[in-house]
Amino acid sequence: MESRYNAAEIEPKWQQQWQESGIDKTPERNNQPKFYALSMFPYPSGNLHMGHVRNYVITDVIARLKRMQGYRVLHPMGWDAFGLPAENAAIDRGVPPAKWTYQNIAQMREQLKQLGLSLDWEREVATCSPDYYKWTQWLFLQFLDAGLAYQKEAAVNWDPIDQTVLANEQVDSEGRSWRSGAIVERKLLKQWFFKITDYAEKLLEDLDQLEGWPERVKTMQANWIGKSVGAYLEFPVVGFDEKIAVFTTRPDTVYGVTYVVLAPEHPLTPKVTTPERQEAVSAFIEEIQGESEIERTAEDKPKRGILTGGKAINPFNGEEVPILIADYVLYEYGTGAVMGVPAHDTRDFKFATEKGLPIKTVIIPPDGDANAPLSEAYTEPGTIVNSEQFDGTLSVEGKTKIIEYAEQQGYGKARVQYRLRDWLISRQRYWGCPIPVIYCDDCGTVPVPDTDLPVELPESVELSGRGGSPLAQLDSWINVDCPCCGKAAKRETDTMDTFIDSSWYYLRYSDANNSEIVFDRDKVNDWMPVDQYVGGIEHAILHLLYSRFFTKVLRDRGLLNFDEPFKRLLTQGMVQGLTYMNPNKSGKDKWVPSSIVDPSNPVDPDTGEALELLYATMSKSKGNGVAPEDVITQYGVDTARMFVLFKAPPEKDLEWDEADVEGQFRFLNRVWTMVTSFDRAKITKSSQELSKAEKDLRRAIHTAIKEITEDLTGDYQFNTAVSELMKLSNALKDAKCETSSVYQEGIETCLLLLAPFAPHIAEELWHRLGNTESVHKQQWREVDESALVVDEITLVVQIMGKTRGTIQVPAGSDKAALEKYATESDIAQKYIQGKEIKKVIVVPNKLVNFVVAK
């Protein structure tokens, strides 16, 4: 047997054996508690990067630990496989999206297998496979049946040259199409929506249950849902019967309204615009038509608005106020109109000042002056003024009183509003899950019957990136008989947002190969919820919110008996690489790939200019990536795993550092040498009474078990757990009892504790110790509390305050005993040498200081 640590030999060997023995298969249901460990599944781009490695290794350590701790573990993997890149590859290279995707999956699966992840590949899912999307379609029909899927007109990004709909990511920062370069227009299309707003309150409320989620993620979700409590008020339009409805969270300021703003798209806009303002208003609407919502509402952009000439009446005081339209008011949000209160709203103050609109104070701080001009908006609570019968009321109480008054008068009421809007799920794309509905002239919108599912994506579709939805061009596919009346009808040609595919995949893993039903209820209720979910913070809002929404809807449909999918969430940090930047260049050109830089003399090879060094998230464009396969070739995957776990706490960003990778490689080599040079034959049974060396080693062993178990419970502090492993290996190296059974206990414990982190080397060395069963099937070690008890302490001996040495004394000795041990010690004998002891100072458990005559 080779005696050198050779990762390249042992890693593939054990991966092969584990696969053959089926060790990572999900156990059948039994008496053991369950644990569901899940990484967010990847998009099959074709290449595994360090960010993936970090994510999956974290989950793998947890899965391996839980198995050793006696849980039956579900640890699956799959592919979020629909989406735009496959379609682009087809357009650019003529490869069919399915072929491109499955090739990438095959490649990434092989890369993943090299990481030694304890995954159950028999439960692999790919969202682009008809076996899977059949059930995505079935679930869509459940939403439709529940009244949670509906159609309405909504704006899309329209490329007028290519005559096609663009995704947001296909529109550049200047609002141009990525392909044709045309200025993108907004166009209204009838599209499908999911009514997530029906669940806004539940989604918000239940965040409180999620104790195992980072606060940051919960806050982001709460802000996205954006609940505000306030009032719905109606302002009559002068000269017409219509009223302008507004929502406000500050009804206490309603007497300070000096104007009303409509969204330019508001149906009342043309009506309230006076003939003399017609031309200016039309020009303004045209100007902002092409702008995205993000551009229109950006905080840092000046707000643009224009008078319509129309007037509205403040129903509270009968005052006539001008009606404007402005870019920052969106028709899709709220009522599509807002009231302007410049004295008490920062944005309104700025807008009114720029437009020369009046500013009227209606709330003042204590000692404030109701008539003094303001230099900025006063947004704090205070006392109501200039508000008729409400004068003198505190603004906090005024809110309720003013709403009550509006309700009595019939022009307003209390209302809760959410920022969350319904989920637009239609995509005018090919590589997605077809929406399973048929349009019939007589029967209307007809769901495809369950027995006809899946509606399969046709394979022979020409993808050019031009023209309408690719499926719309396939007459043979579109034309079908109506499932209700049998007359000629047409299929829906849009596909679903890929976020739908990923909103339920974690449920499918519980019964991944079921061809009869979406999942067996007993199985899904047994495995769910996911006990530990691990993934990137970029999914903090949409994916996690949609998954929670799906779970709640399916619970309400009786398909599940729980309503939160993920019990604990860990959002791992990014992997950053050493990055070279030329400060004299701008844009993408400023990044100089590390592959062309000499680290001992970092200059730009083009210009000779000195480069700046920094750490930045690994990416192709910065040329600062480290390929997982290179690290595996050089050091082995166990070293790579140890490094990503050791270098930073899991939720923090990690800076790639070659020296630290080397450090972990050396550590594994030390463990290798220590274990391979251990000789079991030399072990003699310890006598009943352990020697001091044995006691010290046992304490080190059980301290390691205790600390590592604690580090891996709750917050998963892998970095400190690896440090503890290193401490244990040092204790074994220094132990002066290599022939003791305690030493054997130490060697074995070290491998058991190492197993979740570096599974291959732990397995190899475990077998070299003479074991025949896998290290991964062993029980996690329990702490022997008695081994932790310290029975001796180190006592410092000082003469005249100066430390002269230390002695070992029994723990728990009293002051008199400590003084006696110290006085009798060689140190005291040597330094006192017959001088008169004037005083002895004893600090229990720490030191004894002798004050002697000079």
Ligand SMILES: [Zn+2]
């Ligand atoms: Zn019909």
